Amino acid sequence: MPTPELSRRTFLRGVGVTMSLPWLESHNVWGVESPSTHPASDPPVRVGVLFAGNGFHGKEWWAKGKGRDMELGGVLAPLHDFREKLVFIKGLYNEEALKGNIHSSQTGNLLSGAPLASGGEIRSGTSFDQLLAQKHAGSTKVPSLVLGCEQPNPSVHKNYSMLYSSHISWTSPTSPTPLELFPALAFDRLFKDEAAKGDKSVLDAVLADAQDFRRDVSLSDRRKLDEYLESVREVEQRIERAGDRGELQGWKPTLAKPNVPRPADGVPQDIGEHMKLMCDILVLGFQTDATRVTTLKLNNDHSSLRFPQLGVDYMIHHLLSHTDTADWLKVNQLFTGQLAYIARKLDAIQEGERTALDNSMLMMCSSMLSGGTHDATQLPVILVGGGGGKLQGGRVLDYLKAPNRKMCSLYLSMLDKAGLHLDAFGDSKEALTDV
Template identity: 75%
Template sequence: MTRHLSPLTMHPFDRRTFLRGLGVTMALPWMESLRVWGDESVGKEPSSQAPVRFACFFSGNGFHSKEWWAKGAGKDMELGKVLQPFEGTKEKLTFIRGLYNEQALKGNIHSSQTGNLLSGAPLAAGGAIRSGTSIDQVLAQHIGHQTKVPSLVLGCEHSMAAVHKNYSMLYSSHISWSSPTTPTPLELYPALAFDRLFKEDDSLNDKSVLDAVLAEATSLRGKISSADKVKLDEYLNSVREVEQRIERAGKERQIQGWRPTLAEPNIPRPKDGVPQDIAEHMRLMCDILVLAFQTDTTRFCTLKLNNDHSSLRFPNLNVDYMIHHLLSHTDGDDWLKVNRFFAEQVAYVAARLDAIQEGERTALDNSILMYCSSMMTGHHDATQLPLIVVGRGGGKLESGRVLDYLGKPNRKMCSLYLSLLDKFGVPLSEFGDSTERLAEV
């Protein structure tokens, strides 16, 4: 009779290491005494280097016209008021000015400027749906098989299915595209996003992830260094904390319709599609993204904080008198307050990742976080796009810089994407409308 061994009793840690339990798989974080990120290539020794991750954060309708800026370098970099939440990680931030998508200049409306933000592809008009495969999905299709979840696509606002001035509003709702005709489905519910990362059997939705893997976690503790035991405990505590927060949010109705034992909501969502507590919703999504990277369950994530042409309101900021889209045309103090709220979500993820040590680097050092919008301001200006990159791409990306491409011959967003693809070992001869890498990246 063949004996089936637990992953922890097999050849010691020469491949990716997981904790497994009934219906649950948890990839471990980087540990110095385990070669977690094993190279699966035949004949090669497993690598002890942590992987590089990519996340794209999007908020619609642009930013305050006078407060999206940066100047200087390194610790002396100065940030405009929108970007001041990144003060603690500015030495790992790259401010990029002047890039654009040529195809986004057609139509001059939200839909025509958003659907190709991550692909640079021409968009079909007349209500048809055709864009291009986005950079996050290109990465997932090339190397996403190395993790349990090839890519995680999160959102905080329902997509819109209508036509506005000859372009489908689906373009305003999706920046991640699995193919030119397929926007990647958004996961709007934190509980379901969490389940996708860790649970394999929907019938176990009322079970704790940690309870399911407790036996293997206990066994593992006897096989790792003292420093890694501390890291393992911190990691397991962070999983438990997110579980408990999701449970509390569901009980308190903070996230509309969520129930831990249901796959779909059992009460209707508010008519305008806005979560009842947008601050808690966004923060949970940010925590799940960090957890996904920390556990190596996925290396590619897109978090759409809202739609372009968004209907979100912000009672948490005492800005509840106007929806996001209309507020973007005002360029006043309340618009700045909303801008900073969005930037705070991305800065929070950056700070969380920077606090996770992975050998000589942090998880932020081993990541590329891109934050962007599809227009510079709420007045539909797409001649240059607001863009920052936080992280060092595993040491392959120099940070603490301001890069200005205005007036230069190559200032295509897709040139940036070609450069970023190289950081992940996915060299392409062309992407979107570009065949040339972006200088200095």
């Protein structure tokens, strides 16, 4: 049954299309009436997780200082403008990731802290993002959006399934959450009643309803509505162009021109463009409250991506991660640049007294600190955003010598800020102090 929160949300509708709206001062669109301490017009807290496999440059992943004076290592240089909204976390780890093999055993439980089954069997643990998805089931059109930019690897590596290294989100201990690799289908899932290519665009389908709605809102809301609809149109057009440019990154055609019709739901040949499209879709999902939980796996651990657009086409991502070179740093900055891109777009969206970034928690993480050492005894973790006013940025937190340095303790803290209060999760019964 629909919850009261869903029934009060403001939508634009058309034939086969439902599109929820961003925050508007003229309408309470975030849910049921509630006490004055949490008025109905308060935007929700969103959680986004970006994953980059194989760690980062061993000498350039660092931060020091605080606030505007915080200094960032080369890997984090794209996030310079967001130092006051960034929390650099050092020293956390998953104990279970130190067992088994590298890559698979370090990734399959990254968001759960669960023990992994070996011998080709698939068993991990429900990830924290999916607990949030369960909480929001019925409150948003899409409980969680699980995006990826590299196809899963079904092989086995050193007695562990490589599906572990291909998935960070797990719906249940035996079910990795299916990845959406195609931007068009991810877009359709947010805005269309069925994930299939329609006869006309989302905007065309809801245009009449949008025009009627526009007459009943304030002048500032009309401008905000126009800007939002234009951003939807821009993503639609880029997705259409992507369908003509190639298949998944890494596949190279043997002909100069295709001799068969291109699939309508193709993705860009350029991995950077693929990532950017997925980032745009994440932002749209948050902006419209179509979803409040998104994971974006930029690549697999043990990744085979190449980066010709960076002039780095001589080695796949996995092997490049073994070298702390200038080229490896370029690749790292491409990845952290996606987080900066999301942060900048969310920070430009005003939601009452805060921005959408202030109302979000974006986490970027990897399965190991450095690909050269495969070190999982301390993991690279940063948070960007305000968590609805509950997360203070501009800080460096070092837990390396703390009695509690479990990743699952961080997740307990994040879940609490997102409105899900648990006594325990994974291998932790204690939320992380200071976060």
